[in-house]
Amino acid sequence: xxxxxxxxxxxxxxxxxxxxxxxxxxxxxxxxxxxxxxxxxxxxxxxxxxxxxxxxxxxxxxxxxxxxxxxxxxxxxxxxxxxxxxxxxxxxxxxxxxxxxxxxxxxxxxx
Amino acid sequence: xxxxxxxxxxxxxxxxxxxxxxxxxxxxxxxxxxxxxxxxxxxxxxxxxxxxxxxxxxxxxxxxxxxxxxxxxxxxxxxxxxxxxxxxxxxxxxxxxxxxxxxxxxxxxxxxx
Numbered sequence: 001x002x003x004x005x006x007x008x009x010x011x012x013x014x015x016x017x018x019x020x021x022x023x024x025x026x027x028x029x030x031x032x033x034x035x036x037x038x039x040x041x042x043x044x045x046x047x048x049x050x051x052x053x054x055x056x057x058x059x060x061x062x063x064x065x066x067x068x069x070x071x072x073x074x075x076x077x078x079x080x081x082x083x084x085x086x087x088x089x090x091x092x093x094x095x096x097x098x099x100x101x102x103x104x105x106x107x108x109x110x111x
Numbered sequence: 112x113x114x115x116x117x118x119x120x121x122x123x124x125x126x127x128x129x130x131x132x133x134x135x136x137x138x139x140x141x142x143x144x145x146x147x148x149x150x151x152x153x154x155x156x157x158x159x160x161x162x163x164x165x166x167x168x169x170x171x172x173x174x175x176x177x178x179x180x181x182x183x184x185x186x187x188x189x190x191x192x193x194x195x196x197x198x199x200x201x202x203x204x205x206x207x208x209x210x211x212x213x214x215x216x217x218x219x220x221x222x223x224x
Contacts, residue, residue, distance in 0.1 A: 004154075031210050041198055043155070043214040055209050090154050094210060098143060102154035 003027050004103035006091050012109045013081055020077045021106045023091030031055070032074035033092040033100060034066060043090070049074055078108075086110045123221040130188040132218045134201035139182060143204035145212070146175060146186045150197045158186070158199075188220075196222045 004025045013019050025032060033048040033056070048056035049068040063079040074091060091103040124130045136144070142163040147155035161168045161175045161184070168175050174187040188195055198217040205211040 033210070041149075041217045043200065043217075045211055045213075048210055050210075056211050092154075096210075098204070098210075099145065099157055099160060100210070100212060101157065102147075104154050105152075 004091055004093055004101050006089075006103040006106050008106060009104065010107050010109075012111065014111055015081055015083060017081050018077070018079045019081060019108070020075055021089055021091075021108075022073070022075045023103060024073050025091075025093040025101070025103075026072065027093055027095075027101060029093035029095045029101075030071060031094045031096070032068065032071075033094075034074065034076050035090040035092060035102075037088040037090060037105070039087070047074075047076075081108075081110045083110050120216070121219045121221065123223060124191050125223050126191060126193060128191055130186075130191045130195070130220060132186045132188075132199050132201075132220065134184050134186075134215050136182050136184065136201070136203045136213075136215075138203060138206060138213075139179070140206040141203045142206070144175070144177060144184055145202045145204075146173075147200045147202060147214075148195075148197045149200065149217070155200060191220075191222050193222050193224060196220055 007022045031050045034046045037043045046060050047066040052068045065077045068074045088105045088107050090105050092100040094100040145160045146158040148158050149155045159170045159175050161177050172189045177184045198219050200217045201215045202212040
């Protein structure tokens with residue numbers, strides 16, 4: 001009965017590859033988010049979707065593309081991975097614009 | 112610029128003592144604030160929130176204080192336990208009402224037995 005789930009939990013890949021991270025929430029929330037947490041634990045929002053519509057698109061390279069097939073899913077696709085993309089990526093969801101529930105994170109390591 | 116800051120990167124307390132974690136925020140128009148706890152290898156977990164029309168809110172063993180005059184909020188944990196050891200983040204909801212949260216850098220709380 002996990003509220004916000006992400007797959008995979010760990011992702012190790014080489015520079016230049018394309019990879020995807022999936023996120024699903026079963027809370028019935030209408031808004032979902034992607035955050036990046038760097039090695040110093042700093043959390044920064046990347047994207048948010050409300051009812052499959054892109055609401056927030058921070059200054060993120062075009063290599064990152066979110067896709068929301070439905071309200072319960074928000075996937076993150078990354079093209080041409082770079083060393084600097086190594087981080088922990090968190091998905092979150094909320095009802096309206098308040099309390100956000102976070103997933104367990106995906107640790108991406110680019111070698 | 113946008114920033115939510117914490118005054119101390121690490122706080123070490125004795126088990127049973129009270130802990131106080133501080134946070135300064137920059138946007139006086141922000142009307143909603145949240146404290147999150149992040150344990151090692153896990154995602155941030157909601158602890159408590161407060162809206163700008165309040166100056167204090169209490170939960171179970173936790174209290175959040177908001178001082179809008181100096182743009183400061185704090186998290187007080189009573190009778191700190193080893194299970195409270197984690198990184199604590201304050202977050203400020205951006206006034207744009209898009210749901211965007213601006214996180215501080217985090218304070219690591221270490222509880223000594």
